[in-house]
Amino acid sequence: MNALTNPKAAQIAAEVDGDIGVLVPALDNLLSRVAGGESAVADFERNSIRLVSQLPFPDGVGHGEVVAALFHYRDEVRLDVEIEHNRMFARPDGSASERPCYLNDFVASVTIAQGAQEIPEEFVRHVVAGIAAARDAVRRHNRRSAAPWNEVQVAAREP
Numbered sequence: 001m002n003a004l005t006n007p008k009a010a011q012i013a014a015e016v017d018g019d020i021g022v023l024v025p026a027l028d029n030l031l032s033r034v035a036g037g038e039s040a041v042a043d044f045e046r047n048s049i050r051l052v053s054q055l056p057f058p059d060g061v062g063h064g065e066v067v068a069a070l071f072h073y074r075d076e077v078r079l080d081v082e083i084e085h086n087r088m089f090a091r092p093d094g095s096a097s098e099r100p101c102y103l104n105d106f107v108a109s110v111t112i113a114q115g116a117q118e119i120p121e122e123f124v125r126h127v128v129a130g131i132a133a134a135r136d137a138v139r140r141h142n143r144r145s146a147a148p149w150n151e152v153q154v155a156a157r158e159p
Helices: 009-035 121-135 137-144
Strands: 039-045 048-054 064-073 076-085 087-090 096-100 107-112 154-156
Touching: 009 039, 009 048, 009 064, 009 076, 009 121, 039 064, 076 121, 096 154, 107 121, 121 137
Parallel strands: none
Antiparallel strands: 039 048, 048 064, 064 076, 076 107, 087 096, 087 154
């Protein structure tokens, strides 16, 4: 809906903007919890905010970030959380291939009703578990696949 089809659109937008502001501390808390560090504001507009927190990988290869976007979506608030990284499957010589390491990927979204004061607890649990699993996915895969021909090696993509 827009202001042409809904005369209360401006009022709804103002309420959602307020809802976004209320949820920012909970989102910052979530990012600190999953990444183990502070988050930074990457983008901010009137009706959206994007927070980023550094995500170290256990093997020290590559660079990762947990990115969370909180924005207005169809008269509700939507939260998208994902891991962005530069980890690629490695070639036999150890250099980065063109294939991203999907084992370290994570994406989750939730739509939050107007007036909510907190991020849904079930979603928080899902994000905490999912990011922990994605962070440790290569090591876990290699432990389960004891055969050397099944071992996964990763390398950082050069900028």
